[in-house]
Every structure is written in C-alpha cells, then in structure tokens.
Amino acid sequence: xxxxxxxxxxxRALMRAAVGEADDIDLDGDILxxxxxxxxYDSLAVLELAARIETQWGVLIPExxxxxxxxxxxxxxxVNGRAVAER
Numbered sequence: 556x557x558x559x560x561x562x563x564x565x566x567r568a569l570m571r572a573a574v575g576e577a578d579d580i581d582l583d584g585d586i587l588x589x590x591x592x593x594x595x596y597d598s599l600a601v602l603e604l605a606a607r608i609e610t611q612w613g614v615l616i617p618e619x620x621x622x623x624x625x626x627x628x629x630x631x632x633x634v635n636g637r638a639v640a641e642r
Contacts, residue, residue: 560635561612563587566627569607574600587628598622608634 567582580594591601605621608614614634616624624630 561631563627563631565612566631569611570594570596570604570627573603573607587631588626590625591627592625594627604630 563586567586570582574596582594586594591597596604601621601624602618605616605618605624608616608630612634614637616630616633616637620633624633
C-alpha cells in the first residue's frame with residue numbers, strides 16, 4: 556500500500572485535534588518554520604502530536620526524535636521521510 560505525502564494541512568488538523576489552538580495563534584497562517592514554542596505548544600503537546608501521528612498515520616516517532624523536531628516543517632520532513640523509507 557502506497558502512502559501519500561503528508562501536507563501542512565494534514566498536520567494542522569492533527570495539531571488541532573491533539574491540543575487545540577491558542578486564541579492568539581493562527582494555525583492557518585504560515586507556520587511551517589514557526590517553532591512549537593512560538594505556536595504555544597509545550598513539550599507534552601509535541602509528544603501528543605507525535606502519538607497522534609503514530610495512531611492516525613502509522614508513522615512511529617520515538618520520544619527522543621519528537622523532542623528534536625522543533626517546527627511543523629521538521630515534523631513533516633520526518634514523517635514523509637519515514638514513509639518513503641518504509642516503502
């Protein structure tokens with residue numbers, strides 16, 4: 556089964572499902588290179604996002620790896636890179 560490349564829109568949906576969105580943060584904006592700190596996501600929120608990615612997308616992100624992924628772009632690159640490697 557081929558997996559499709561995940562997009563920022565896919566990740567936004569999981570981010571909202573995982574922990575929501577701060578009132579003063581617009582996830583619909585250009586967030587690819589914003590840090591999770593800037594998006595008001597703490598380390599637990601990032602781990603929750605990684606857990607949802609595993610559950611919904613089938614890509615395991617170990618805790619040590621997740622803590623080093625500081626932006627949505629880094630998460631997407633990791634996920635899409637793993638999906639290609641597993642084909």
